Amino acid sequence: MSESSPEKEVVVKKNFIHQIVEEEINAGKNNGLIHTRFPPEPNGYLHIGHAKSICLNFGTAQKYKGITNLRFDDTNPSKEDTEYVDSIMEDVRWLGFDWGDRLFYASDYFGKLFEFAVKLIREGKAYVDDQDAETISSQKGTPTRPGLESPCRSRSVEENLDFFMRMKNGEFNEGQCVLRAKIDMASPNMHMRDPIIYRIMKTPHHRTGDQWCIYPMYDFAHGQCDYWEGITHSICTLEFEVHRPLYDWFVDQLKDTDYRPRQIEFARLNLTYTVMSKRKLLELVKDNHVKGWDDPRMPTISGLRRRGYTPASIRNFSDRIGVTKVDGIIDVALLEHSIREDLNKNAQRVMGVLNPLKVVITNYPEGQVEHLEAVNNPENPEAGTRQVPFTREIYIERDDFMENPPKKFFRLSPGTEVRLRYAYFVTCNEVVKNENGEVVELHCTYDPQSRGGNSPDGRKVKATLHWVSVSENVKAEVRLYDRLFTDEEPDGHKDVDFKTFMNPDSLTVLENCYVEPFVKDAKALDSFQFERLGYFNLDPDSTQDGLVFNRTAQLRDTWAKMKGK
């Protein structure tokens, strides 16, 4: 799928991280080099929250003529998989960012990390603890109470070395012992209380297979990898703030130059009504509540992509929301505005009828097919025009007709005249109902003088309707996706029950929908906009999902109000 939006030069708003970077450049730090990294763990698909981080890391480097690495933080084989690695690379590329030849994995460094651990043991700064997990945990103390030193803390260097080698050689079972850094069990910072740096896991790793049965912990890998890769700014989310002293501690043990990577934290993205927890999203996928990570109802990048979001719209969104340390929550309306803005400007329009109501134009010749010119994009004349077939029988949107219209209903009702877009003025004369009293057909007359949509006598109509020819159309199965949202707790970072966000209307399959035949010949285009109804996306590579349709918030509200009346 290609990018539909022309690349406008994104002017990235200056944020506090840019401020820091500029000050360092001015001070001559790192010779003015800026080197960032995006370090996802391949344990799930990327979501809109990651997009913020991607834009920040790649964007900051771009802004200051630096470079960015992609590094998979794959230190926990029990959760990781190559499927995730592949999807992450695809999503980062789709967003428009390029890591060049700088693709790394934390697992690339398992050897160096092991040697570093040995060095720490030799220096008396690490020891093997063979107490069970519960004991170790209980000795950690609490945030308000200091911890207790492990009896293993005084083990000799030789013994530690021997233990660690045997750990590596698989002589112990999982959980039997761990390697810990010897720092300070009384530190007010829990992360400095002799943190575990290596644990035994007899799980094959997606890249290193069964080469290792001990794996470094995040804290023991991240800063070192940054250091080895020459990262200057290690940008991560707020919850790692308390890890920073430990990050620095390990780098200090390692470094032999003045250079050191600097960890800077920012607030992760929270969106109203949106579930962003990877754990929850995984559960949705595993329990088949959705069809996959790229289900258009999901807040994943791949889900948004299939929903019709463009890379530029997500980048603009990221820029708009800014970067701070304030742990807030952004209104999804801002995200929706970003895509509406983009599609309005760039998407090809096409007429489609989702819920058809047949209209017979009684004074139009039977069998006649007339082609009328329609503009492809009112925002951009260069997008050209297309020919839309008009016939005696057409479909209009059922919602565009009301037999007993309320006061402010401007569309079609008995006796009123409206315009069929690009076609003619029509007046409703007769409402045909079935035995249940349901409206099945309308009989209208058209004004031949109004061809193209204007009457020579200058009379006005209050509404313009979209329509599709009954005989000259493409029948489609349309799936209406609404994003999953939390009803009760409009708070992105609270865990919620599935029931509160598995809104039953989030996926509606409409089987009798009709779109202009133009769509069939427009495979090269991947993004259209339904006239008036909202936006949808046609992805030629995933026809089984039909048309992905995205109602705008405003239209949804309008509909809700109309229904309420």
Added chain:
RNA sequence: UGACCCGUGGUGUAAUUGGCAACACGUCUGGUUUUGGUCCAGAAGAGUCCAGGUUCGAGCCCUGGCGGGUCAACCA
């Protein structure tokens, strides 16, 4: 009752480093319009968590409160 971080309209972000708070989204009016969209014009909405202090002057500096978040995984 520890450590660290954060408090500016409904939401998010700004404020030339001390000079009577700006922008975007949202909301509400009015206008234009071949779709109740778009576009245009305008309005409402915070006196910057609170209390002191320094200063001619504080959202920015100082002190003390209050409120929120994070941290006690052999997760990242």
